[in-house]
Amino acid sequence: MENVLRPVVAFAAVLVLTLLAGWLLDLLLRQADARHTETPLWGLLRRCVTPFRLVLGTALLQASHRQAGVFPAHGAAVGHVLALLMIASTAWLLVRIATAVVDSAYARYAASRPDDARVRRVRTQVTLIQRVVTAVAVVVAAAAMLLTFPAMRTVGASVLASAGVLGIVAGIAAQSSLGNLFAGLQIAFGDTVRIGDTVVVDKEWGKVEEITLTFLVVRTWDERRITMPVSYFTGKPYENWSRGGAESTGTVFFHLDHAAPVALMRDELADLLKNIPEWDGRTGSLAVTDTTPNTIVVxxxxxARNADEVWTLRCAVREQLIGWLAAHHPYAFPRVPTAEPPPPPPPPPAPAA
Structure with a gap:
């Protein structure tokens, strides 16, 4: 009976201590979050309570499972499983802490900086840094877990001896992946493209929605997602309408008759721009840019403040100016002759002999 009771008591004690410690930690973090409203760090650290409980519970079980007689015939196996669980939970806790610290720093930076372009640049860098930290933590934890197996330690010397050859082979096999990885780091710290930028790639217009170490997602105006390797943005030209500022300039073309009242159109454009909220007041001009035998190009x-608003502004200007011309100056539209052309003149009479 004692052999059964001791493990049960040990498990119950570990569970109670773990839950109590997690509750106390969460209580302290909530109080700190209420006192320090200037930073979201303490609130974000509350995400670490679950991995903290797992680390604490695993540590307590590791220290007491032999004395408690938990599976005495398989003590080594139990200790090995607990060691693996400790490594994994510790990596999880460290990743959560690092993520909370980075997110808190970004939130404070974004709240204190009115420059949207600089904030989006930092957001891109923070996102990629979080992914790198997570990847490193996972790799180190996996390596540490593998090294707990005696067979892996035995072959460690031969693995290190052949690491040079394997590295060359792996580098050749993963050349594309490594290229994308370094391209992702170049994008993060070279500030060539950022999350939220308006870009044109392969004749598709959209906004950068996500950047990872290997691919980039562009959300188009019609809600499609284009996934592209990040190496595309380091090896090919593309348009970045948000580079150097989000302000954008748009054009609207009209093909009109030569008799179109250009001066009146210019005045009407100035009047209607005042009532369109997307116009930012910087430029609103109208000029004849080309002529053809039948029309002029106005x-x-x-x-506008950004690419989205300049598209809306262009549509509004086109619609309202065409409506104004149709209502007040219909003669300004190009006319297509529909009558049959007159017959050619008869040939001159032949001279008399």
Missing amino acids: RAVVT
């Missing part, structure tokens, strides 16, 4: 140039 171009309106307008500006």
Whole structure:
């Protein structure tokens, strides 16, 4: 009976201590979060309570499972499983702590900086740094777990001896993946493209929605997602409409008759821009840019705060100016002749002999 009771008591004691310690930690973090409203760090650290409980419970079981007589015939196997669980839970806890610290620093930075472009740049860097830290933690934890097996320690010397050859082979086999990895780091710290930037790639217009170490996601205006390798943005030209500022300039073209009232159109454009909220007030001009035998090309140039608003502004200007011309100056539209052309003149009479 004692052999059964001792393990049960040990498990119950570990469970109670673990839950109590987690509750106390969560209580302290909630109080700290209430006192320090200037930073979200303490609130974000509450995500670490679950891995903390797992680390604490595993440590307590590791220290007491032999004395408690938990599976005495398989004590080594139990200790090995607990060691593996300790390594995994410790890596999980460290990743959660690092993520909370980085997210807190980014939140404070974003709240204190009015420059949206700089904030998006930092957001891109923070996202990639978090992914790198997570990847490193997972790799180190997996390596530490493998080294707990005696067979892995035995072959360690031969693995190290052949590491040079394996590294060369792996580098050749994973050349594309490594290229994308370094391209991701170059994007993060070279500030060539950021999350939230408006870009044009392969004649597709959209916003950068996600950047990882290997691929980049562009959300198009019609809600499609284009996934591209990050090496594309380091090896090929593309348009970044948010580079150097989000302000954007748009053009609207009209093909009109030569008799179109260009001066009146210019005045009407100035009046209607005042009532369009997307216009930022920087530029609103109209000029004749080309002529053909039958029409003239009139171009309106307008500006807005970003690419989304300049698209809406262009559509509004096109719609309202065409409506104004149709209502007040219908003669301004190109006319297509529909009558049959007159017959050619008869040939001159032949001279008399």
